[in-house]
Amino acid sequence: AQTVTQSQPEMSVQEAETVTLSCTYDTSENNYYLFWYKQPPSRQMILVIRQEAYKQQNATENRFSVNFQKAAKSFSLKISDSQLGDTAMYFCAFMKLDGNQFYFGTGTSLTVIP
Amino acid sequence: EPEVTQTPSHQVTQMGQEVILRCVPISNHLYFYWYRQILGQKVEFLVSFYNNEISEKSEIFDDQFSVERPDGSNFTLKIRSTKLEDSAMYFCAIGQGPNYEQYFGPGTRLTVT
Numbered sequence: 121a122q123t124v125t126q127s128q129p130e131m132s133v134q135e136a137e138t139v140t141l142s143c144t145y146d147t148s149e150n151n152y153y154l155f156w157y158k159q160p161p162s163r164q165m166i167l168v169i170r171q172e173a174y175k176q177q178n179a180t181e182n183r184f185s186v187n188f189q190k191a192a193k194s195f196s197l198k199i200s201d202s203q204l205g206d207t208a209m210y211f212c213a214f215m216k217l218d219g220n221q222f223y224f225g226t227g228t229s230l231t232v233i234p
Numbered sequence: 235e236p237e238v239t240q241t242p243s244h245q246v247t248q249m250g251q252e253v254i255l256r257c258v259p260i261s262n263h264l265y266f267y268w269y270r271q272i273l274g275q276k277v278e279f280l281v282s283f284y285n286n287e288i289s290e291k292s293e294i295f296d297d298q299f300s301v302e303r304p305d306g307s308n309f310t311l312k313i314r315s316t317k318l319e320d321s322a323m324y325f326c327a328i329g330q331g332p333n334y335e336q337y338f339g340p341g342t343r344l345t346v347t
Contacts, residue, residue, distance in 0.1 A: 162340065170335055211277065222277070
């Protein structure tokens with residue numbers, strides 16, 4: 121079974137600062153995919169970033185980057201130059217290779233303070 | 235990004251009643267999914283649907299649940315006899331299939347009284 125753990129229920133960050141959201145997971149799979157989704161107060165989840173486990177290079181998308189540590193089964197999200205629009209619930213998610221379903225963490229509620 | 239709409243945004247129903255939640259994806263994606271999120275808990279996978287049949291389902295997706303795509307556009311989730319514990323946010327998602335990201339709708343909040 122796959123489990124995803126987000127140990128930070130709530131976080132806050134000053135506008136323009138950098139924040140890192142933690143995610144760990146447990147799996148016996150060797151190849152898989154990891155995702156971060158953002159759920160703003162309007163409730164629609166939006167893909168932030170995706171990482172293939174077979175790639176050693178950390179994924180980046182503009183101000184968003186990940187620190188993927190496969191051996192440690194850790195997949196943290198770093199948000200640089202935080203903006204007010206980054207205020208949202210952030211979910212870490214795992215997908216098995218050739219799988220159809222996401223396994224989500226419980227989420228981290230991030231508030232960007234002006 | 236593909237657009238996914240869901241109706242209704244909020245449904246209140248009495249225990250034992252049937253409900254149908256609707257999803258309208260505006261894209262050419264062929265895979266459809268339902269997830270639910272009980273208040274304060276994780277988003278949980280219910281079912282995936284491809285080529286007009288269920289391709290994968292979770293333990294949650296028991297006999298009281300069913301899905302269909304009756305007219306080639308709407309994708310529906312039916313709960314035959316709702317229970318109090320079915321109260322949750324239900325999210326529809328679409329995607330290109332295994333290994334790919336999924337695009338979520340805004341959700342339907344189901345309240346069973």
